[in-house]
Amino acid sequence: MEENSAQRRLQCLCRHLLQQYDAGSAVLRQVLMNGGRLDSGEGRDRDGEAVIIGGMVLDIHAVPSTPLVSGTTSPGKVYYFHGGVARNVAECMSNLSVRPFLISALGHDMAGNLLFEHWKLAGLHTEGIRRHGDIRTAVVCSTLDINGEIATGVANVQDIETFVSAEWIQQFRYQIRSSTVLMVDANLGPSALKASCQLAAEYDIPLWFEPVSLSKSKRVVPIVKHVTYVSPNEDELIAMANELSPENTIPSIHMNESKKDFSPEILFKFLKPAICVLLEKGIKVVLVTLGPNGVLVCSRGGVGLWKISQKSQKSFPRGQIINSIFSCPTRVFLDLGKSANDSSYLFALHIPALPATVQKLTGAGDCLVGGILSSISAGLDLIQATSVGVAVARATVESEENVPSFNLQKIADDARWVYSAARVLFHGPMQ
Known part of the structure; x- marks a missing residue:
């Protein structure tokens, strides 16, 4: 005793x-x-099913109750949320009963204390969160329109690049070595992204790149050959493709009507050239988030569409909660035959979105990724995992929080419906 x-x-x-x-x-x-x-790290408690590296941010949302008018204030409400892409993804995973390991940085200021105390109260790992008096905690102030979309905003996040450094990340090689997947968000600076890629390659861990924004998505260029999975929206996808292949500029999608009025086939036709650029540059799987139109999952041939990690979920018993409630027989989407491993073939699968009563759209993309990574840690294949992610995203847009609590049984029921409705959009030559 x-x-x-x-x-x-x-x-x-x-x-x-x-x-x-x-x-x-x-x-x-x-x-x-x-x-x-x-x-040496052998035999340690391996309870970090995934390692997430990137930003912790205090989000300030100004929500008008009337249409915005330039040059004056509008009546409405102001909310404070725990945010940041990496932080949101990690908290989403925690709310799905999977415990990630987050590597980030916070100051000893009011915003940093608020974010750090929330993390501690959730019972999550704090060892990877660097705290220093010189750090100005990242804050993003956004004004939303009456539809819940971001109309404008100001982001003060530069200290993430400075303090989530390559040296800081390298100190957590043991957590990375035992993880199922390593996710980095594009808030990281070039040296930190490079260090993350080197560690993922050293330990043969799949690397997931989350683009964060239109401008930061271009940070994929120096590390593209190390990226296994990427999850851009349509605009980020095109920006990344144009940065990777500037000699063949791909135009943005300009549509007068809402994109939700267009079929997945039409959207895929517009986006196929950009998808092919990313795949040809070495990314294994491109997941394009289409908002109300769902998700496109694309790869060369069919390689990489099923099991992301060879590590068994038996090492991570909490992940079995998701695995057990998602009791759905594996579907064979297409008999690929000899072309299954033919890199000259493009395989594109459409996973539909669920109808939702939208309260707020911010956080939905992060929770989509969090749902996918949680399911990967549970041992689901990528199509099952993406179905869970879509169900999680629906629950998120129907909440006023960036990351809500989840009813796991409801998530599982929704995910099974999504999975059953997934269909092959394209299987043919890349060009």
Whole structure:
């Protein structure tokens, strides 16, 4: 009993020192994170099903109750949300009973304290969150239109690039080595993205790139050959393709009517050239988020569409919750025959969205990715996982939170419907 009490006190002291510790010895960090023991990482508690690297942000949303008028204020409400792409993805995974490991940075300011305390209260890993007095916690202030879309905003997120550095990320190689998938968001700077890719390659971990925004999506260029999965919307997809292949500019989609009035076939026809650029540059699977039109899952041949990770979900018992409630026989979408591994063939699958009563659209894309990554950790294949992600996205847009709590049984029921409605849009030559 006394030994257990002493061990608890030692662990408490280590956690305290860890929060004060910043950029010193990686060996010291390893000792602190192991309760005073130095080991090689073998046999440690492998409860980080995925490692998520990127931004933690305080989101301020101004929501007008009347149409916006330039040059004056509009009546409405102002809300504060815990945000940031990486943070949202990780919290979504936690709310789906999967425990991710988040690597990020926060200041000791009001916004940082708010975000950090929320993370601690959720019982999530805090070791990967760098805290320093010189950090200005990322804040994004957005004004939404009356439809819930972002009309304009200001983002102060540059310290994520400075303090979520390559050196900081490299100290968590043990968590990355034992993960099923590593996700990076495009808030990271070039050296941090490169370090993440090197670690993923070293440990043969699939790398997921989340574009974040139109301008930041272009940061994929130096690391494209290391990216396994990417999840852009239509505009980000075209921006990435044009940056990767500037000699063949692909026009943006300009439509007078709402995109929801266009069929998945028409949207795919517009987007196919950009999808092919990303695949030809080395990305294995492109998931294009189409909002109310669902998701396109595209790869060369059919390779990579099923199991993302070879690691068994038996290593991660919490993930079995999703696996157990998603009891749906695996569908054979197409007999690919000899072309299944033919890289000259493009395979495109459409996964439909669910009808939703929209409260707020921000956070939906992040939760889509969070639902997919949670399901991957549970051992589902990519099509099953994306079906879960679509169900999670629906629950998110019907909530006023960036990341709501989820009814897992409702998510499973919705995901089964989505999965049953998935269909092959295209299977033929890349060109």
